[in-house]
Amino acid sequence: MEFLTTLGLEVHTELSTKTKIFCGCTTEFGGDPNTHVCEVCTGMPGTLPVLNEQVVEYAIRVGLATNCEITQYNKFDRKNYFYPDLPKAYQVSQLYAPICQNGHIDIEVGGVTKSIRIKEIHMEEDAGKLIHDPWDDCTLVDYNRCGVPLLEIVSEPDFCNGEEVIAYLTKLKSILQYTDVSDCKMEQGSLRADVNLSVRPVGTDELGTRTEMKNINSFKAIARAIEGERKRQIELIEEGKKVVQETRRWDDNKGSSFAMRSKENAQDYRYFPEPDLVPIEISDEWIERVRGELPELPDAKKKRYIADYGLPEYDVDIITGSKFLVKIFEEALEACGEAKEVSNWIMGEVLRLATDTSTDVEDINFTFANLGKLILLVKNNVVNRGTAKEVFEKMFKENVEPEKYIKDNGLEMVNDDGAVREVVLAVLQANPKSVAEFKEGNDKVTRFLMGQCMKQLKGKADPATVNTVIDEELAKL
């Protein structure tokens, strides 16, 4: 039997506001347990929440960037359940009137564009962290993350496979980064996805029973989890068993999922309007201001790069996929005006060095305009390409200024014809055997001679010039 897979995603992203959603504590990652907390975010009796305006601003931004309608009168609700990471025993979230609704993100898989609908985006607070203490065989509760603002972005079940899911997540991540609302560091939990998955035999219309896999925190793990769960469900059905609607945890090390123990609360969250917070009314002016301030988004940027600069689609996909690569591209371009060159450098040296030095793209830290300068130095024959790569490595690692570095280290190309000729003559004189071979018709020795000359010139000459001079001098012999 053939099966179709249906997938939906709930993505949680921690917003990069300075403070928590309902109190003035910092959202900074890390810190000793319970050092980024106060009476409000630990739910001390009598405390009350006050909404951070920036959270609303960011939610509108993401809503507009994902083509959502902004709910101009929206409210918070309480989601009630008991767990030690939730100090009030309710999470302040939005059920009845979420801030954004009915949007979509377009993805491209295998050259085909597909629109993934976004059901809603809502604001809520993050929970704390539970640390297992093996010494006492108990759990320790750290509320530092408690109250960090989250957006939950809920898609419709529009995905058919893991590839589409990854394409969507990649696109969503770049949108969140472009709009400056989240750093999307999956390893720090600031981007997490819950995957809803069901399968059904081809030819049937009714969706199968779905399971939910929670908090998977890398793209690769998500792809594996989807494949694993799809297989598990198909096997169940083929064995004549039933898929149970449940929440499962994907164990990426074991490569399998397991049912999470029911928290004995039957998933009855008893949502009701949060009486401690007042409704949010978003005016047309507010929406239009945010819209006006939106940066150019990945899709638009990609189109423009291809149209204006004639760059290959593959390269543009990579560059526009990351706000940080875009920043390098645009700042370097600004300094030199050579789009193709900049793109080549990014696709080549920048990404190579990032990989070699295990640097995350967002942590690449040199003066990007200097890449533009370096490109001009190559173009103007001040250095040759080979030397430029060495210079760039220095720039990448130590943020040196290329022009000064080249000068200080005497790396300028030797453009003086006389100086080159002097070296060539010396090399020919020192290698009579090679010269003899050349005379016998062995052209290949010019390569060796070329190498010797460049060595003497410390690589600083334009190879084309050296080649010409060698040819000239050999012809004279």
Add this chain to the structure above:
Amino acid sequence: MKITDEMIDYIGILARLKLQDEEKETAKTELEKIINYMDTLNTLDTTGIEAMSHAFPVKNVFREDVIKPSVDREIITLNAPAKKDGCFKVPKTVE
């Protein structure tokens, strides 16, 4: 409406309250009486009336995104029945 044993047990799970058997019987009778009294609301037609959670139309109360110093964790955990290493201590959570 009849409040059944199952309902009382279910409510107990939601509220994390365990009643003794005799308490449960009393609770069943009382809750039933109270809920039935609440049902008198059904004699009032509320069609088209918007549910009102706030009596006054206050809206858009915000805080600026400015960091305030956090509270010392010794203070935050001052009242904790069990603590360790600056954390609240609870029985092992199984997952």
Add this chain to the structure above:
Amino acid sequence: MELSKMTALEIGSKIKAKELGVVEVTKAALENIEKTDKAYRAFVTVCGEKALTQAEKIQKGIDDGTLTSPLAGVPMAVKDNMCTEGVLTTCASKILTGFKPTYSSTAVRKLEDAGAVILGKLNMDEFAMGSTTETSVHGVTVNPWGENRAPGGSSGGSAVAVAADEAYYTLGSDTGGSIRQPAAFCGVTGLKPTYGTVSRYGLIAYASSLDQIGPIGKNVEDIAEVLSVISGHDPKDSTSVKQDSIKITLDNNIKGKRIGLPKDYFGEGLNSEVKASVLAAAKKLEELGAIVEEFEMPELQYAIPAYYIIACAEASSNLSRFDGVKYGYASPEFKDLTDLYYKSRSEGFGMEVKRRIMIGAFVLSSGYYDAYYKKALQVKAIIKQSFDRAFEKYDCILSPTAPTTALKIGENLSDPLKMYLGDIYTVSVNLAGLPSMVVPCGFDSQGLPIGLQLTGKAFSENEIMNVGYAFQQSTDYHTKKPVLKTGKEA
């Protein structure tokens, strides 16, 4: 005149005039509590040492001119559901055993800033759920007006402390009548301000959309002064209204004021002596120049069910945080996390609190939300509209506060529904968020006080307090004192 029998403003002015010292007044108040409170048990915590230290500091502030409030140096006390930094705050519940908040509620802080001396914390129904102050883990508070009478509740301790002259004024909280009903039963003056007038920050929530802190005192002038200190916008409470603190001007002129009497509040179930007394008060106001007239508000009959649905729903959520993990009582023996939750909560909460949590969990549970909670919010809207209509015609609504006078201790606990029905005249005001004040207006044949309830439109505190003031200017019910027992007589 005995020191303890004076009003807050009288004491304040004598302190200001250097006729009395703050320490002297505080000492006298503490001695008085020592002497009297064994019989009435209004206090659950007396902070003697702290109060005296505070008193010295306040005296300095008064002397150097930094403390100028008419209430500076006047000893008062606070209901035990308001957080007081470093001082036990229990909500009269076992589940908050030993809880010392690390911060003070805004209302308390404002009073302290104005130079109030805090004598201690006052008894109440557990988590403010009740109308008798009998559900407290600390035991029953006794009404000084009658043998074996309950003071009403939930702010029973706050009303008794004033009635027994143990504190010059107190803070209570009112979710469905918890300031007004005990004030009526104890013959004192109490105000539930408009929702949002006094910050709820630091008030341990029962029902967030209905709770409001307010003063209880010996007369209208005193509580007007307290209101001016505790009111005003608080950036820590999103539901606090953006307005400055309220300054009340009392002018004793109610000529031409239109006062409405809802017929629906004077029918079946109202004790005839209470009815007679309240109607006589209406007559008195008429004599003073007000225009009194009856009107109908049939929607009021739906207030109690709507109130209990909303209050219990919010309470079930607000009280979920008490789980034995972060503060308060934790069951000493448990086998796992779930067991810790069940045991701490089942052992820590009293029966009435459990009952309301369970009602709340039920009305919010899957499948019942629309039929109960949503319906109740719609009824709330209808009640609000019907008040809006009434206030197009009237400046103030006059009514009884409770169907009876103070009940015997234990009389009301046996039947919860019967107890809920006793809130008939008070809960609608909380649903609509309105200001409402109780002033003493007589006594029944057993000598128990009767209170008159004056309700105004939102933010019309000045209006209703002026009516209450005029009434007190021409009557002396509020100056009557019970014969106090001392020592362990009760």
